[in-house]
Amino acid sequence: VHIIICFYSIVLLYPQKNMPQQSEAIVIYTGWERHALVGSDIRLSCSFFSWRWTSDDVTFSWSYRADGARDSIYVFHYTGGAPYVANKGPFRDRLEFVGNPGRRDGSILLKNLDYGDNGTFTCDAKNPPDIVGHASSVRLLVFEKVPIQAGVITGAIIGAVLGLLVLVVVIYYLMRFLVARRVFNLSVRSVSLCLGLRSKLQLILYGLAVTRCFFLI
Structure with missing residues (x-):
């Protein structure tokens, strides 16, 4: 019994560094x-x-x-x-x-x-x-x-597509701006025309009123 105990003690106390390392x-x-x-x-x-x-x-x-x-x-x-x-x-x-x-x-x-x-x-x-x-x-x-590597070609294609999309967006908003400005100018012209006709009508009515007063006198 003592021999077995001593054997296990030696095994447990044996330094691990002396044991073969696992690969x-x-x-x-x-x-x-x-x-x-x-x-x-x-x-x-x-x-x-x-x-x-x-x-x-x-x-x-x-x-x-x-x-x-x-x-x-x-x-x-x-x-x-x-x-x-x-x-x-x-x-x-x-x-x-x-x-x-x-x-x-x-x-x-x-x-x-x-x-x-x-x-x-x-x-x-x-x-x-x-x-x-x-x-x-x-x-x-x-x-x-x-x-030229495939990555460079892919990057160039992506860059060209993105550039085209940006150009399309810029053209779209530019056209919207031009149309909006034209509509605004037409609106201003229409309002001016309406105001001009109204002024002329007021002058005619004023002339008729003056003429009537003259004849009454």
Whole structure:
């Protein structure tokens, strides 16, 4: 009995920090699609969400699959507090790590882009003990001229429609004002005409009265 009690006491008093920590899911975020010009530089962002504090053993990995290719190649890896750019591949001299692992930022900068850089970049992150999660991908499209995005076109259409509606409202109230002014002028003219006829009638009656008085005398 004493042996059993001692065993349970040891288990309960065993520090939790010496017990293995349970792994939880990690969520990784990148952009959806990025556009860039030939010869320009572009930043590809990668961040993650984890319930744990940022570990000293946090890692970031970037892979690249060119358009039309079946396989991906690793182009960058961050581990042990140091960044490592792949010494082979299309970005060996054109990739720079610009992230901040302490802030869960694993962004990279691609320099001097070319048409051949079109493809899909995938970022994976680990924040031990949180190592379970799905990598996130961003598609890069390189153009000679950046195309107008759908959002810009939609905004332009909405702006044009709103401008047309404002113009219609302005014309409507202007027409109402012109009609009201014309009606007012006609009313004033009619009143003036009526007053003029009344004055003439009064003069005629006055003349008739004077003439009658003259003949009576």
